[in-house]
Amino acid sequence: MWIGWIEFDVLLGDVHSLKGKRAVIRPIMAELRRTTEASVAEVGEQDLHRRTVIGLGVVSSAPDRVTETLDRAERLVADRPEVTLLSTRRGLHRSDD
Template structure:
């Protein structure tokens, strides 16, 4: 079994409150979950209104499939016009490591 994760560091556009931040981040998290059947959540910077961290995790029996899913999730977030993707951290491991 392969386990993979991504951690996105996002700079949000014209956001001036935590309420506006939620209205930008929630749809991204929901789309990641829906399109790729992954676990996704806001993971850090909860008290900052222009920054957000979003984490994604997935499990697969095939490493190639897992890499494809993570690559597609990264492209989806990078293509969102309302956020700037500052950095992405990625991890892959095998369950018997």
């Protein structure tokens, strides 16, 4: 079994409240879930209005499938015009590592 994860450090656009932040990141997280069938959550910077860290995790029997899913998720976040993707971190591990 292969386990992959990716974290997106994201700068939000014109957001002035946590409610506004949720309005921006919820559709992004929903699209990530729908298009990748992976687990997605806000995993950092919850108390800041204009920053967030979104994490995505995926499990597969093949490492190529995991890498493809992580790449697709990264393109999806990078292509969103309402946010700026500042950085990503990712990992890929076998279950017996």
